[in-house]
Amino acid sequence: MKSLKRDLYNRAFSHIYVERDIINHPNTVKILSRFPKSGIIEINHYKDVFSRSNQSFSMQKKSPSLILAKKNDNFLYKGAPVCQDFGNNHFYYTTLVMNCIYDCEYCFLQGMYSSANIVVFVNIEDYFEQVEKILQNHPVYLCLSYDTDLLALEQKLGFVQEWTSFAERHSGLTIEVRTKSSNFKAIENLKPSENVILAWTLSPETVQKSFEHNTPPLRQRITCIKKAIDKGFRVRICFDPIIYSKDWLSSFNELVDITFTRIPADRVIDVGLGVFRISRDYLKRMRKNRPDSAITQYPYEYDNGVYHYGRKLSDSIISSACGIISKYMPYEKIYIWKEAEG
Amino acid sequence: MINIFTALHCEAKPVIEYFGLKRHQDINGFQFFSNGLINLLITGTGPINAAIGVTSLCSVHNPDSGDILVNIGICGTDNPDLKKGALILCNKIVDLSTYKTYYPDMLFKHSFIEGTVTTSPVPVINKCEGSKAESGIAVTDMEASGVFHSGALFFQPHQMFFFKIVSDYKTGEQLSQEKVSELVAVNAAPVFNWVTQIHNRLPDKQDIFSVEEKSLLKQTSEALKLTVSMQHQLNQVMLYHKVQYGSFTIELKQFLVENLKEPCKSKNEGKKYFEKLKKRFV
Ligand code: SF4
Numbered sequence: 001m002k003s004l005k006r007d008l009y010n011r012a013f014s015h016i017y018v019e020r021d022i023i024n025h026p027n028t029v030k031i032l033s034r035f036p037k038s039g040i041i042e043i044n045h046y047k048d049v050f051s052r053s054n055q056s057f058s059m060q061k062k063s064p065s066l067i068l069a070k071k072n073d074n075f076l077y078k079g080a081p082v083c084q085d086f087g088n089n090h091f092y093y094t095t096l097v098m099n100c101i102y103d104c105e106y107c108f109l110q111g112m113y114s115s116a117n118i119v120v121f122v123n124i125e126d127y128f129e130q131v132e133k134i135l136q137n138h139p140v141y142l143c144l145s146y147d148t149d150l151l152a153l154e155q156k157l158g159f160v161q162e163w164t165s166f167a168e169r170h171s172g173l174t175i176e177v178r179t180k181s182s183n184f185k186a187i188e189n190l191k192p193s194e195n196v197i198l199a200w201t202l203s204p205e206t207v208q209k210s211f212e213h214n215t216p217p218l219r220q221r222i223t224c225i226k227k228a229i230d231k232g233f234r235v236r237i238c239f240d241p242i243i244y245s246k247d248w249l250s251s252f253n254e255l256v257d258i259t260f261t262r263i264p265a266d267r268v269i270d271v272g273l274g275v276f277r278i279s280r281d282y283l284k285r286m287r288k289n290r291p292d293s294a295i296t297q298y299p300y301e302y303d304n305g306v307y308h309y310g311r312k313l314s315d316s317i318i319s320s321a322c323g324i325i326s327k328y329m330p331y332e333k334i335y336i337w338k339e340a341e342g
Numbered sequence: 343m344i345n346i347f348t349a350l351h352c353e354a355k356p357v358i359e360y361f362g363l364k365r366h367q368d369i370n371g372f373q374f375f376s377n378g379l380i381n382l383l384i385t386g387t388g389p390i391n392a393a394i395g396v397t398s399l400c401s402v403h404n405p406d407s408g409d410i411l412v413n414i415g416i417c418g419t420d421n422p423d424l425k426k427g428a429l430i431l432c433n434k435i436v437d438l439s440t441y442k443t444y445y446p447d448m449l450f451k452h453s454f455i456e457g458t459v460t461t462s463p464v465p466v467i468n469k470c471e472g473s474k475a476e477s478g479i480a481v482t483d484m485e486a487s488g489v490f491h492s493g494a495l496f497f498q499p500h501q502m503f504f505f506k507i508v509s510d511y512k513t514g515e516q517l518s519q520e521k522v523s524e525l526v527a528v529n530a531a532p533v534f535n536w537v538t539q540i541h542n543r544l545p546d547k548q549d550i551f552s553v554e555e556k557s558l559l560k561q562t563s564e565a566l567k568l569t570v571s572m573q574h575q576l577n578q579v580m581l582y583h584k585v586q587y588g589s590f591t592i593e594l595k596q597f598l599v600e601n602l603k604e605p606c607k608s609k610n611e612g613k614k615y616f617e618k619l620k621k622r623f624v
Pocket of ligand 1: 099100101102103104106107108109147148149180
């Protein structure tokens with residue numbers, strides 16, 4: 001097989017597509033100023049680039065472009081029953097950015113989107129307005145980093161900072177920023193607050209090395225978590241998704257031990273836990289995009305539109321993982337992702 | 343395979359010479375040149391001819407993921423900073439008759455000037471509305487949108503490259519065929535060195551199983567009396583094993599020798615061994 005060397009590719013974001021309507025938006029101007037060497041291409045609508053037919057997700061991932069756009073509707077989505085809501089009644093998520101700078105082989109985004117380019121919606125003020133409207137009726141728990149890793153992009157976008165100051169002014173709002181980033185610099189100037197949760201996803205070293213491409217190593221993430229806790233941030237740890245392999249148990253054991261010997265468990269607000277599962281349509285695309293991945297090619301069991309490791313195996317993984325975590329965390333602080341019934 | 347499309351023979355001539363292409367039988371009336379690795383088709387002028395030309399060639403020589411499309415030809419511009427002979431790699435194509443825009447992916451490093459090409463169905467003289475609306479480097483041609491429109495049926499956006507060479511300033515100036523060939527000839531080496539480098543490294547489409555693997559899988563499913571859906575499962579199990587551990591043939595042969603000296607007598611018996619096989623290979 002002919003192989004493509006990395007030096008053949010443009011660096012990430014060498015090209016930035018900008019919707020004509022938001023070319024002078026303050027966030028556009030700010031973001032573009034952080035990419036002085038990138039070529040700018042004006043577009044009418046982000047979908048003209050993002051939703052082209054027959055794109056190669058895996059090729060674009062080698063040199064992703066940035067697309068700056070305006071979101072016109074659907075600023076918030078009500079969490080589906082299958083979402084892990086950590087006991088919150090008014091669980092919402094939002095799409096500020098579509099796609100991610102990391103490249104995890106199990107990521108559902110490669111099954112969801114036809115493009116690996118990263119879309120950033122710059123009109124953050126419209127999201128704020130929508131949240132304020134809902135807050136008039138009830139509190140809101142909002143997951144910000146759903147279709148991306150927002151913290152990993154913080155030095156280019158500054159969105160986490162804008163949202164934390166917004167949350168500070170709105171006590172009914174709790175925001176969760178899920179991340180694999182280890183870049184403490186991105187948050188060191190943020191003010192920790194009661195209604196901001198930083199949620200780190202941790203995976204065994206072998207999983208990180210083999211399947212979570214471009215992500216920071218486990219130990220760096222743990223160091224960053226420790227610094228965040230010391231600074232006063234509320235931190236959640238997510239062991240999700242657990243990827244099965246013949247030796248998953250020993251690597252998971254090691255992961256939990258490393259985590260909680262470095263991070264005081266009593267200063268972590270809770271732990272999320274889940275086994276890898278993926279919708280049929282997403283897996284179909286993922287297999288096409290990544291035919292040589294042990295994650296996409298695992299012979300999963302199928303029911304109700306979802307591929308999974310099989311009830312028996314999934315249950316046994318969860319119960320073993322729970323047992324391991326419970327050495328450090330009380331059971332009531334362990335939230336398990338449950339599959340939807342029916 | 344690199345598939346090159348030009349509108350005119352005088353644009354094609356330097357490319358034919360550069361690669362040593364030989365004339366082959368016309369395809370749907372389009373002049374066609376090839377050396378087995380490089381194809382070139384002369385589409386005639388205008389986006390409709392270009393679209394039909396691309397479809398004609400690609401229907402006969404169906405491209406795959408390791409192949410490339412190149413559209414090269416002359417263009418006009420309003421931009422006096424672009425000298426005659428300047429080479430533009432297009433990152434955006436605007437069709438002047440539909441105002442549809444097309445975007446080739448820009449994944450590969452290069453040292454060309456990038457810009458927008460506006461495709462008009464008729465020659466553009468003087469200021470043209472479409473190109474005026476484009477900021478930055480903008481040129482006008484008569485084929486790019488047609489080539490992209492049809493090319494997208496056969497190629498992914500990162501496999502298509504559009505090169506335009508400035509030949510006039512839309513003043514109605516008539517260029518001789520020799521002059522056009524000269525402008526393309528000067529740019530042939532930089533364009534095709536770069537394109538060839540990408541082509542050499544673009545991954546070809548590969549079969550997931552080799553011939554030997556396929557025949558072993560067939561033998562296994564016959565020995566186990568597998569249903570069609572179980573055959574799919576077997577393929578998936580073995581594909582996983584191959585991806586995870588590099589190969590499955592030796593181990594599967596061994597499994598067959600150890601467990602199935604004779605083929606299973608019933609589907610039920612086959613099912614039992616299939617469960618055993620899954621446990622061993624997953
Ligand atoms: S960090 Fe999350 S969003 Fe980013 S690629 Fe990995 S799984 Fe996907």
